[in-house]
Amino acid sequence: MNRKYKRVVLKLSGEALAGSQGYGIDPVTVDVISKQVVEVANKGIQVAIVVGGGNIWRGLSGKAKGMDRVSADYMGMLATVMNALALQDAIEKNGVVTRVQTAITMQQVAEPYIRRRAIRHMEKGRVVIFGAGTGNPYFSTDTTAALRAAEIDADAILMAKNGVDGVYDSDPKVNPDAKMYTHLSFLDVIQKQLGVMDATATTLCMNNNIPIVVFNIDTKGNIVAACSGEEIGTLVDKEG
Numbered sequence: 510m511n512r513k514y515k516r517v518v519l520k521l522s523g524e525a526l527a528g529s530q531g532y533g534i535d536p537v538t539v540d541v542i543s544k545q546v547v548e549v550a551n552k553g554i555q556v557a558i559v560v561g562g563g564n565i566w567r568g569l570s571g572k573a574k575g576m577d578r579v580s581a582d583y584m585g586m587l588a589t590v591m592n593a594l595a596l597q598d599a600i601e602k603n604g605v606v607t608r609v610q611t612a613i614t615m616q617q618v619a620e621p622y623i624r625r626r627a628i629r630h631m632e633k634g635r636v637v638i639f640g641a642g643t644g645n646p647y648f649s650t651d652t653t654a655a656l657r658a659a660e661i662d663a664d665a666i667l668m669a670k671n672g673v674d675g676v677y678d679s680d681p682k683v684n685p686d687a688k689m690y691t692h693l694s695f696l697d698v699i700q701k702q703l704g705v706m707d708a709t710a711t712t713l714c715m716n717n718n719i720p721i722v723v724f725n726i727d728t729k730g731n732i733v734a735a736c737s738g739e740e741i742g743t744l745v746d747k748e749g
Contacts, residue, residue: 513738514664516555516631519546520654521669523564523592525726532564534595543599545732546636550605554736555631557661558638559654560596562588582646586613589650593640594618600636607636612644612653624660631661651706655713666719667735668705669726675743676703676723693745705745714745721745 525542528535550556565588566581590611597607608630609619619640620626627637642653658666673681674689676698681687690703695715698705705711705723714721722735724742734741 514554514736516661516663517549517557517665517667517736518654518658518661518663519556519558519667519669519732520651521558521560521592521596521726522671523561523588524671525669526560526592526595527564534564534592536595536599539595539599540603541729542726542732543596543603545730546596546600547603547605548733549736550634550636552736553634555634556636557627557631557657557663558593558596558636559650559657560589560592560638560640561650562586562592564588565591579646582642583613586641586644589642590615590619590640593638596638605636606634607638609638609640611641612639613641615641627657628661649707649710651710652713655706655710655717655719658719659713659717663719666714666721667732668721668723669732670723672725672727674725674728675741676705676745678703690743691740692748693743694748695745698745705743711745715747718747 526534526539528538546556562585566585593609597609600607610622610627611619612622614621630637639657642650643656654666676690677687679687695711698711699708722742722744724731724735731741
């Protein structure tokens with residue numbers, strides 16, 4: 510495997526951990542993802558993971574049902590910590606040491622997020638999993654991925670999607686003639702509202718020149734392929 514990147518942030522949705530059941534945490538699915546992460550780490554690529562919590566709790570859904578947005582968002586942050594611990598368990602069972610760092614302090618189960626410590630862990634070959642989002646309501650885990658990638662000087666964000674091979678001009682599940690882009694600029698994503706990330710996250714990536722690789726996590730080996738620089742999915746960068 511040719512190393513394209515030295516240090517990456519892998520962004521996983523919570524739904525990616527649910528498997529075919531669509532909710533909760535599916536141990537078999539988590540193990541499949543973890544084996545790919547371990548393969549990448551064993552090749553010397555430094556890996557950090559940001560995971561969502563939508564398989565357990567959807568903050569916006571809570572708001573729609575009348576719940577206070579801030580409370581709903583904090584509940585979502587706690588859901589991401591549960592997912593982070595599940596990933597930690599699976600990755601370590603496959604032979605790579607991990608650290609979970611959370612933006613909300615919970616010292617019994619995880620380290621607090623400390624930038625320099627996170628970088629040092631990765632330099633030692635450990636996989637770092639960031640939980641609890643940014644620690645603030647109103648910010649998505651997409652924004653967390655962009656923020657952490659900028660803070661730890663990552664070479665790219667690997668944006669793993671469920672059931673879709675890249676970025677399309679319309680929903681391929683609705684429009685059979687939808688066209689997939691192989692290369693886009695940050696401005697294209699923002700102006701065309703393509704939904705790769707939310708606007709805050711995309712702007713952060715653009716301002717810090719952090720490429721985004723959007724790919725289908727359901728295809729076995731795609732995490733490794735994305736890290737090695739193979740032409741899969743959609744590349745979003747400054748040039749487009």
